[in-house]
Amino acid sequence: MAAAAVPVPEGPLVVGVDSSTQSTKALVVDAATGRVVARGQGPHTVGGGADGEGKESDPEQWWEALAEALRQCGPHARQAAAVSIGGQQHGLVTLDSSGRPVRPALLWNDVRSAPQRDRLVEELGGPKAWAERIGSVPATSFTATKWAWLMENEPEAARATAAVRLPHDYLTERLTGYGTTDRGDASGTGWWASGTEAYDEEILGRIGLSPALLPRVLRHGEAAGTVRDLPDLPLPTGALVATGTGDNMAAALGLGLRPGQPVLSLGTSGTVYAVSEHRPTDPTGVVAGFADSRDAWLPLACTLNCTLAVDKVAALLGRDREAVEPGGRAVLLPFLDGERTPNLPHASGLLHGLRHDTTPGQLLQAAYDGAVFTLLTALDQVLDADAAPDTPLLLIGGGAKGTTWRETVRRLSGRPVQVPRAQELVALGAPAQAAGLALGEDPAAVARRWATAEGPSYEAVERDEATRERIARVLSDADGLLRRA
Ligand SMILES: Nc1ncnc2c1ncn2[C@@H]1O[C@H](COP(=O)(O)OP(=O)(O)O)[C@@H](O)[C@H]1O
Numbered sequence: 001m002a003a004a005a006v007p008v009p010e011g012p013l014v015v016g017v018d019s020s021t022q023s024t025k026a027l028v029v030d031a032a033t034g035r036v037v038a039r040g041q042g043p044h045t046v047g048g049g050a051d052g053e054g055k056e057s058d059p060e061q062w063w064e065a066l067a068e069a070l071r072q073c074g075p076h077a078r079q080a081a082a083v084s085i086g087g088q089q090h091g092l093v094t095l096d097s098s099g100r101p102v103r104p105a106l107l108w109n110d111v112r113s114a115p116q117r118d119r120l121v122e123e124l125g126g127p128k129a130w131a132e133r134i135g136s137v138p139a140t141s142f143t144a145t146k147w148a149w150l151m152e153n154e155p156e157a158a159r160a161t162a163a164v165r166l167p168h169d170y171l172t173e174r175l176t177g178y179g180t181t182d183r184g185d186a187s188g189t190g191w192w193a194s195g196t197e198a199y200d201e202e203i204l205g206r207i208g209l210s211p212a213l214l215p216r217v218l219r220h221g222e223a224a225g226t227v228r229d230l231p232d233l234p235l236p237t238g239a240l241v242a243t244g245t246g247d248n249m250a251a252a253l254g255l256g257l258r259p260g261q262p263v264l265s266l267g268t269s270g271t272v273y274a275v276s277e278h279r280p281t282d283p284t285g286v287v288a289g290f291a292d293s294r295d296a297w298l299p300l301a302c303t304l305n306c307t308l309a310v311d312k313v314a315a316l317l318g319r320d321r322e323a324v325e326p327g328g329r330a331v332l333l334p335f336l337d338g339e340r341t342p343n344l345p346h347a348s349g350l351l352h353g354l355r356h357d358t359t360p361g362q363l364l365q366a367a368y369d370g371a372v373f374t375l376l377t378a379l380d381q382v383l384d385a386d387a388a389p390d391t392p393l394l395l396i397g398g399g400a401k402g403t404t405w406r407e408t409v410r411r412l413s414g415r416p417v418q419v420p421r422a423q424e425l426v427a428l429g430a431p432a433q434a435a436g437l438a439l440g441e442d443p444a445a446v447a448r449r450w451a452t453a454e455g456p457s458y459e460a461v462e463r464d465e466a467t468r469e470r471i472a473r474v475l476s477d478a479d480g481l482l483r484r485a
Pocket residue numbers: 020021022023266267268269307308311321397398399400401402403405
């Protein structure tokens with residue numbers, strides 16, 4: 001039998017990268033059609049830092065994982081006209097004067113900066129003042145709190161730092177040789193003010209960080225540069241490098257989101273977000289007022305405990321992640337890493353309502369319910385009041401492949417759910433940006449042409465109010481316990 005013919009690309013090839021917490025993925029995409037021509041993936045590890053309490057990764061590992069992912073793409077990556085990097089948000093990358101990491105990066109889910117976070121919020125006039133000025137009340141994820149932690153705990157490392165970058169900035173700079181970022185990722189630092197769309201020198205002054213150490217914030221559509229001569233990386237010298245952005249902003253691009261379309265992403269982090277034309281300023285701190293990578297906003301709520309936490313509960317119970325059972329009244333708050341939404345950085349997991357007849361499958365379902373509940377309560381705050389309640393929730397991230405995740409979201413949200421066939425939305429948003437640059441088009445329009453959001457739809461079912469109320473009650477009654485270390 002003759003081998004199936006491989007379609008000839010109809011447009012230039014572009015490369016998109018998703019460098020997230022657990023791995024770096026690369027896609028080579030036909031810019032005309034959105035067809036994925038090749039894909040690759042390289043893993044990275046997360047360590048606990050010197051005290052074992054943190055979440056740290058070596059940026060060199062991200063670079064090696066990128067090289068590995070590109071090598072797996074075979075000869076196609078070498079033909080790329082443009083490349084773009086989407087990266088996990090918020091991470092603090094500190095570089096010395098020769099561009100090498102001073103220490104491992106402090107990641108978005110490292111909660112050791114909780115005391116510095118509380119102090120900073122207080123010093124600048126409280127949550128409302130932060131929300132109005134920066135767009136967000138910073139959580140411990142925000143880069144500014146991590147720099148404040150470093151200054152206090154490792155002053156020699158802070159002194160040795162000649163440049164401060166976010167994960168996507170770091171990889172982009174290694175490609176181009178220039179220190180750049182974009183407004184989307186900059187909006188998760190805590191030192192980029194959404195009100196002025198510029199670095200906030202007063203905040204930088206308070207945390208003792210010179211603006212000279214920061215990358216230039218590129219405008220939407222501007223190129224970060226071109227690929228340098230990098231013999232070990234299978235990318236062509238001179239290929240255009242797009243601005244890149246944070247992973248959630250990249251996924252929003254990859255979906256070609258229109259304002260008011262809600263997204264729920266199930267990965268290491270759980271996130272809910274929508275594109276909005278109004279600058280968010282939520283004083284409760286539940287909704288971060290991020291910028292998107294173009295000229296709109298991306299109100300977003302994020303939990304620290306999502307797929308990894310539920311997988312951990314499944315492993316403790318010795319069950320497959322799909323082996324859930326209905327019924328029972330147990331509530332499991334899976335706050336294994338502390339939590340950000342709600343803001344409980346010192347929390348740990350909590351189980352309530354265990355009975356003789358509780359089954360392991362019910363306990364596992366309770367972990368899914370706990371993880372999804374916190375995201376869904378935030379969703380109401382993320383969406384503008386005029387957003388239609390029957391707009392399908394777009395379910396993405398690794399967890400969207402799982403039946404139990406999908407069914408839990410349907411039952412607890414009462415909304416219709418759509419699962420895009422294209423699963424690697426961050427890695428597709430990056431090439432949409434690269435294709436936009438190569439073809440001179442709006443990246444969101446490119447993604448809509450590629451129809452990346454299309455996929456099976458699931459009708460709304462009646463919302464399970466009883467479970468929602470049970471979880472809400474435990475969260476409220478256990479508040480004191482969850483606040484303690
Ligand atoms: N078939 C599946 N069913 C349910 N969950 C899955 C499946 N495959 C992967 N996952 C989950 O996806 C997670 C990784 O998702 P991903 O979005 O790639 O993470 P991240 O971007 O945070 O690195 C894993 O923690 C795993 O629990």
